[in-house]
Amino acid sequence: MQRHDRLYALYDDFDADALRAHQDFVDLFPPVDSRVALEYWESASEELADRKDEIRAAFPDDPAFAAVAARATRDQAFTALDLLGKYDRAVNVLVLDVDETLRSAGSTDNEIPRATLHLLTEFHEAGIPIVICTGQTLENVKGFLSQGLGNELVHSGDLSVVYEAGTGVFTPGHGPDTKQLLYEDLDESVRSVFDEVRSRVLPSAPDDVRRGCHLQGNEFNVTLKPNYETGSERARGLIDDALVHLLDLLADCLDADAEAVRAYYADADPEIAGVLDSEGVAAGNPDAVSDDLRATLDRVDVAYYEADAAEIASRELNKVVGVEAALDVLDVDDPFALVMGDSKSDLRVMEYVHEHDAGVAAAPEHASGRVLDHVQSTDDLVFDEGAADEVLRTVWALERLA
Incomplete structure (x- = not known):
């Protein structure tokens, strides 16, 4: 049989x-x-x-x-067996986003469900390292991980945190490699841009942004978050305004034409283009962006998360770079990862493991369109909002069957 x-x-x-x-x-x-x-x-x-x-x-x-x-349910078990037939190996590391992935403001009240937390402890006890890969600050992540998973697991040496979308990596129990400040490797010409943007971002902001947003306490990235509930109409309007402000401030810090900077990022990201259009803000011709300006902007990422955040980050420091550093510290030299996430920053990791035949990707049903397109076109591991345990159960079955 x-x-x-x-x-x-x-x-x-x-x-x-x-x-x-x-x-x-x-x-x-x-x-x-x-x-x-x-x-x-x-x-x-x-x-x-x-x-x-x-x-x-x-x-x-x-x-x-x-x-x-x-x-595992019947469907989860057969999905696991199909994955085993396709890849002929089990997952040996988990790479997990937090917000709107492990937990959801809409359905889990911003708490990681107990079923999900317990499954993570089961993977840990089975010897599978866990990489928490998030845009949050390190202190925020350390707090809820210690509370949810326990200090013993967090400090076991088999858990790593890629924080601020790849600007740093924290892997307790690894001596001098415990905390890596990846942004320190950037040259001064880039770091100085971030220093100036950070110092001016709130003082120079329009009244509605200055009063309705706060600067997230990042070590390096410059992230504006709404004071209103994430996902609300007030938050959406504020973050749209904050995005325009960040683009124009970046242009000013670079002594560049604002329309040229807007054009560059609008051309790269349809969501940014949509915000600029809805705000009635002019963007120039991306083909007219000078080579010198383009060389600088190629190193600076502007990210827009609808009704959640507007951010300036380094293109050289992203979740892929952070995950690679984490895997190196965890000594995972032949990774086959489960990557779970919902946003564009997670998509980069998903595409990376796909291109290197180094894992599978999963996303919640409310993930961004590009993330869902990727997940559905690979292994279709889409789960219900707040139900990350659905995919973890599938991967648990894959690990057992392998």
Whole structure:
């Protein structure tokens, strides 16, 4: 019997839904000081073990089937088996965005769900390193990771944080390599531009931007965030205004024509072009941008996240560069990564692993259009908003089957 047929038999002959319910209960049962509750948990654990033993006895040639059925649905298990047939290897590192990926303002109240956190601990215990890859500041990330995953995992030496979209890498437990400030490798001509933009970005801003936005506490990137709720109409209008302000300020700091700078970034990013058009702000002809100006702008990235942030960052420092540095510290020399994300900065990592045959990509259903296009055209690992565990369960099954 082929493995696909045996997997069909597994889900046809056994109540996998009940098995998963028992596994989730045992995994996620909150610690309570109650003898009755503890006895209930022990009873569920014994029932779970008995059900797994029945599956192992029925499929002696597939000892992983019990673990697969306990965490993966039928569809997730078959997706895992298809991925194994396509790539002939398991994922050996997780590269995970946080906001609107592991957690969602819309459906998880900006908390990483317990099911997702528990699965991450399971991957950790299976020896799979975790790279948290985010645009957030390091201090923000350290706080919720320690609270959600625990200090022991965070400081295990097998977790790395790529923060501020690749300007730095933090890998606790690695001595002098624990914190790498990648922006220090940039030459002074670029760093000085960021220093000037940062010093002037709020004092020179229009009244609505200065009063309605705040400067995120980055080490290097210059990021304007709305004071209003992310995703709201007020936030959308403010970030559109902030984007125009950043473009014009960058032009002023470079002593360049504002229309030329706008034209350069509008030509590179349709979303930026759309904002400029809706704001009624003129952009020049991108072909008229001088070679000298283009050489500088090629090193400076302007990013727009609708109703969320407007940002100036270094093109030489992005999530790909950060992930490469993290993998080097974690000693992952032949990566096959699960990359999960929702934005353009995550897309770069997805495209990188695809081009190097070094992993698979997954995204939430509300990800940006270009991210969804990439994910759907590769392995179609699209998950519901706030339900990152759907893909983690699939990859867990892939790891077990491999």
